[in-house]
Amino acid sequence: MPTSKYHQAAKVEFAKAIDHLEFGYSKLQMGRANAGLVEDVKVESYGVQQPLKAVASVSCPDSRTIQIQPWDRSNLSSIEVAIQMSGLNLTPINDGICVRLNIPPLTEERRKDLTKVVHKLEEEARIAVRNARQIAHDGLKKLFSDKEISEDDFHGSSKKLQDDVDSVNREIESLSKAKDKDIMTV
Numbered sequence: 001m002p003t004s005k006y007h008q009a010a011k012v013e014f015a016k017a018i019d020h021l022e023f024g025y026s027k028l029q030m031g032r033a034n035a036g037l038v039e040d041v042k043v044e045s046y047g048v049q050q051p052l053k054a055v056a057s058v059s060c061p062d063s064r065t066i067q068i069q070p071w072d073r074s075n076l077s078s079i080e081v082a083i084q085m086s087g088l089n090l091t092p093i094n095d096g097i098c099v100r101l102n103i104p105p106l107t108e109e110r111r112k113d114l115t116k117v118v119h120k121l122e123e124e125a126r127i128a129v130r131n132a133r134q135i136a137h138d139g140l141k142k143l144f145s146d147k148e149i150s151e152d153d154f155h156g157s158s159k160k161l162q163d164d165v166d167s168v169n170r171e172i173e174s175l176s177k178a179k180d181k182d183i184m185t186v
Contacts, residue, residue, distance in 0.1 A: 002148050003140060009139075010136035022175065025121065033066045035059065038052055038101070045078060057070075069098040079092070079099050115184070126172060
């Protein structure tokens with residue numbers, strides 16, 4: 001059926017929106033050590049910008065510490081500078097062997113700021129879903145106007161598309177609520 005390609009394309013875009021949302025949520029500083037917080041920080045190494053995970057081992061020895069051990073100790077200072085410049089508001093501690101980051105506990109004000117970020121990411125995901133729906137719906141309209149599908153097929157396909165959108169929006173909402181709850185739990 002000619003409408004299936006539009007449904008498939010929309011579903012791919014919906015999945016991308018969910019993945020992007022989950023990735024954004026994983027990067028939030030939650031007061032607990034998380035290697036994902038620093039893995040993608042760009043570090044100047046041998047004259048090339050590389051993600052931190054490409055030049056060092058990143059681990060979390062406890063819930064408040066991130067330990068970064070470079071494979072080449074000459075990269076210690078560039079890792080330290082990259083973390084300071086990353087905007088994470090973390091102070092690196094260089095002991096000559098590795099760089100440690102102490103994650104401070106979240107204050108009530110910081111928790112409220114994080115919930116705003118969560119809702120901003122949620123809205124971005126919803127916008128991406130709406131845009132994908134609009135593209136698919138325009139494709140369905142074109143099929144109908146070119147008389148490649150009947151009016152019943154058009155309406156049925158539009159309803160199926162809207163059902164998919166509603167399902168994705170429920171998933172986005174549940175992810176957002178779970179993240180909100182996670183942030184506000186002391």
